[in-house]
Amino acid sequence: MSNNPMAGPLPDPWLAAVNVTVPISVANDLDKMQGVIKDVMTQLGCPTCHSGRDLRITIARDFVVDPEGQVQPAVVAPLTR
Template identity: 85%
Template sequence: MSNTTLRGPLPDPWLEAVNVTVPMSVANDLDKMQGVIKDVMTQLGCPTCHSGRDLRITIARDFVVDPQGQVLQAVAAPVTR
């Protein structure tokens, strides 16, 4: 069998879980969480609903220490240019 022959159905991207990690300050605010879900769904190409998507929301549990010794949650920050 050649490498170009499919061995089953192609995976459905809608069935793949989408992982979202949020800081506690966002997780405890319903309005912010609704905004997060809307932003995630917009980036996935469906800003008006989330039916059929497996969104897995986790509260950030990882921490980093900056050079001054301050402990911070390790949540990605937007890149500014």
């Protein structure tokens, strides 16, 4: 913590929104979404609940184009189980 009285309080990490972008194939599968939420919460240090966290889940809408001109979704990492 800073000794500077003008610095203000440190931000509370619990108040910060957590953005999670998923492909439509995951968003449309409740079992996969429950796994995503569990994995996110585990990485945030609370694997047993998500109360108090602001999880903002959006469907991937971004695309990238490779050097050959092929369009791909920007989120391509598969879920591994």
